[in-house]
Amino acid sequence: MGHFGVTKTLHTLKEHLFWPKKRRDVERYCERCVTCKKAKSKVQPHGMYLPLPIPDSPWTDISMDFVLGLPRTRNGRDSIFVVVDRFSKMTYFIPCHKTDDAVNVANLFFRDIVRLHGIPRSIVSDRDVKFLSHFWKTLWCKLDMLPLPHEHVISKDGKARADYVKQLHQHVKENLKRRTQRYEKQANKGRKRVSFEVGDWVWVHFRKERFPAQRSSKLLPRGEGPFQVMAKVNENAYKLDLPGEYNVSATFNVSDLTMFDDPSDLRTKPFQEGGR
Structure with missing residues (x-):
């Protein structure tokens, strides 16, 4: 017949069949449907909010982000490099180019931030690990590592x-x-607290920004699975045994994961508890 969900399935069954706790059984059946899980996958309200550690002083812990795709200026800049001190909330808006790589961004950071506030202890960014790695390497190469003289007069x-x-x-x-x-x-x-153990099997939701090829059409599945949990990164992140064909990081937020129920139990478990 198709995959019409709980309401329409119940309406069809109501015309021909009856058994105790029918709604519960239909809900369980639809929840475990492999085709529905792939086609109707969505972000779940899983995982509790985990705040970042609170800094102790200004310009030791910062965040950086980019505002892209702005109208070009006379100098050809079309984006803004935003640096925020997480302690004082002081913010710098640095003009840049959308095509700037980690080296160019590190040069801007050294010119406008390090020159005035020194090297931060931590940087929070949504850029990937490779970008941040090149950023830090370029930044440290620009530093003069000679010891500075100390003034003992207080x-x-x-x-x-x-x-x-x-x-x-x-x-x-x-x-x-x-x-x-x-x-x-x-x-x-x-939101609700959800945790998985190493060895569990889970479904993965495909976000458009992370899986553009898999979400290029509305007719394509929105999720895939099951994949096995390989390691627990923190309360809200898990590393999966993801095939290399996807070419993305194997670490996922818990909001993109759902526990996999073995569909082989569909014909037995729901009806054993129903009595008939």
Whole structure:
């Protein structure tokens, strides 16, 4: 007949058949349908919000992103390189080109950020691992690694200012903690904690931006599987035994994963508990 979902299947069965707990059995049957899982896959509300560690001081932990595809300026720049200090929320908007690679971005970062604030301790970005690796290598190659002279003279006024700055930083950190806790509570509404074990089999949802070839048409499946869990990266990320033909990272967010139920049990399990 086709794959019409729970409602239409129940409506068709209602005209001809009856057994106890029929709705429950139909729901289980449709949930385990391999064809439906591939064609109707979607992002699940799986995984709890995991906030980043709160920085201790300004410009030690930053984030960077790009605004692409803007109208060209007279100098030919069509994008913006955005750098944000995660402690103070101070932001730099640096003009750049959409085609800039990790080397060019590292040069801009050194010119506008390192020159004023030094080298950060961590960088958060949605760019891939290769990009960040080349970025860091270029950045370190540009640094003068000679030891800087130390000034041993400490004035009382300078010490008082340093103490004031430390107190200010502690106050800001406490505010960030409270705000993060409020955001975490709000972000976790409607979400549920889901975990998998190494060796489990899961379905994978194909996001358009990550699997453009597999989602190039509306008629193509939105998911695939099952794939085996190889390792647990953290509470919200797992590494799968993904075939090399997909040519993407094998690490997936838990919101793209759904537990695989063996379809061989469809003819027995739902009806054993139903009584008839």
